[in-house]
Amino acid sequence: MQLVMASLVHPLQGESQKTQDLELLKLANCWLQRKAAGHQDSLLLVGVDFPQVEDLQKKVAPLGLRDVDLEVITLDEDSDLGTEVELVVGPWLNAKHPSAVSFMNWDSLLGELAVPALNWWWTGVKAEPAEEYSSILAGLESLAPDSFRPQLPTWLALTLQGSEFGLFDSEQANYEVCMAALGLARWLQGYDEVSENGFFDFSYSSAVSLLPIDQMRLGEEVWRSYADEIKEAFYDEHATQEDLCAAALKVCLANRAYDLAGSLREAFGGATPLLWALYSAIWPNLTEPSAGAAADLVSGTQMLVSELMPQWTFVNEGWAELCDD
Numbered sequence: 001m002q003l004v005m006a007s008l009v010h011p012l013q014g015e016s017q018k019t020q021d022l023e024l025l026k027l028a029n030c031w032l033q034r035k036a037a038g039h040q041d042s043l044l045l046v047g048v049d050f051p052q053v054e055d056l057q058k059k060v061a062p063l064g065l066r067d068v069d070l071e072v073i074t075l076d077e078d079s080d081l082g083t084e085v086e087l088v089v090g091p092w093l094n095a096k097h098p099s100a101v102s103f104m105n106w107d108s109l110l111g112e113l114a115v116p117a118l119n120w121w122w123t124g125v126k127a128e129p130a131e132e133y134s135s136i137l138a139g140l141e142s143l144a145p146d147s148f149r150p151q152l153p154t155w156l157a158l159t160l161q162g163s164e165f166g167l168f169d170s171e172q173a174n175y176e177v178c179m180a181a182l183g184l185a186r187w188l189q190g191y192d193e194v195s196e197n198g199f200f201d202f203s204y205s206s207a208v209s210l211l212p213i214d215q216m217r218l219g220e221e222v223w224r225s226y227a228d229e230i231k232e233a234f235y236d237e238h239a240t241q242e243d244l245c246a247a248a249l250k251v252c253l254a255n256r257a258y259d260l261a262g263s264l265r266e267a268f269g270g271a272t273p274l275l276w277a278l279y280s281a282i283w284p285n286l287t288e289p290s291a292g293a294a295a296d297l298v299s300g301t302q303m304l305v306s307e308l309m310p311q312w313t314f315v316n317e318g319w320a321e322l323c324d325d
Contacts, residue, residue: 145192160180195311
């Protein structure tokens, strides 16, 4: 998993400058050690009130930050810091990191490395899709909501992060990976409806054909664990094999949704960071630091708490009554 980070740097003096330089040294240490370990992290440093990019470069290069992205902004009495930062961070993310997902639990990826306490404006992660997952991701693109399609490789990696299964480990592992991927696409469709950005549009019949689901294992799961929920479909004398597979998939994915949401909450470090990652994928806000924007969202500053409640319930319970399936 690659880190994608944007931080502000100020031209400070005295003790404040020493403190900032120390944190930049910590950042350089993290940056170089993760790079040596094979991580291709991306970092944008935004110099506030530095005259030129070269001036910012002279500041950070001696500290070990030579191959990072640099931008500068200059404020006057009519400028708004958030607006100016958005104008550089937004295009940087869109152009270089369209698959990045907001991720405030990034320090969990550092292990024992010291966490730099800088003015982080945006923190996220992205995953480069492995070749073996290409067919699964191609299928998910037809099933997931438009707003989340660029980020699907990262969402899938986060979904599988705590899983004991890997693709091609075994036939059972292949089945579990496919079910996790389909569960993710269905779950994102559910959020799209709960947030009123769109309508639930997950096709179970299409899912069966788009991903290589082991139908024997699907049948075994549904009859072993959810027999009462599938009886009606199987007793329909006109149901085709495709109909029965779609019905079995619907039942199994619905019953897996709670655990899916739980694993994502754990990966993101809680319900609030997960909700913000979902919400900001549709309605990005780069006019303030991500942590503050997420806190504003759940506190009712950005929207009424009553309006947010269906989304909060969805994230915490895995589904919501307002979402049709």
